[in-house]
Every structure is written in C-alpha cells, then in structure tokens.
Amino acid sequence: MNFGLALVILGGFLLGGAWSIWRADSDTAGRTGPQVVFAVILLIAALLATASGILRLV
Structure with a gap:
C-alpha cells in the first residue's frame, strides 16, 4: 500500500467523522457553533x- 492510497483512505475517515458530527444535533437547540466549526475543519x-492522495497516485 502506497502513501497516496493511505491519504485517500484517511480522507474517507475524516469525511465520515465530519458527517457524524454534522448529524449529531440537539433536538431543541439544533447544531451548536463548535459542532459546525469542527465539522467544517x-x-x-x-x-x-x-486531493493530496489522488495527486500522489497520479
């Protein structure tokens, strides 16, 4: 397994984490400010x- 493929897999895990944080909102208050900031980061x-992994593979 080369480094480009590892970066693409890491990007997938980070995307899943962002999606998980984005979905985790409170029933009454909605999404909090820190949740939005962390999901965007x-x-x-x-x-x-x-993108780095794809460029590394090419």
Whole structure:
C-alpha cells in the first residue's frame, strides 16, 4: 500500500467523522457553533487529504 492510497483512505475517515458530527444535533437547540466549526475543519482536512492522495497516485 502506497502513501497516496493511505491519504485517500484517511480522507474517507475524516469525511465520515465530519458527517457524524454534522448529524449529531440537539433536538431543541439544533447544531451548536463548535459542532459546525469542527465539522467544517474535518471537511476541509478530508478534502485536502483526498486531493493530496489522488495527486500522489497520479
């Protein structure tokens, strides 16, 4: 397994984490500010890791 494939897999895990945090909202208050910030940070990290992995594979 090379480093590019590992980055793509890492990006998938980070994307799953962002989705999990995005879905975890409170019934009364909705999503909190820190939840949104953390989900956006994970989404950006997932996109960067996936893009880096794809570029590394090419």
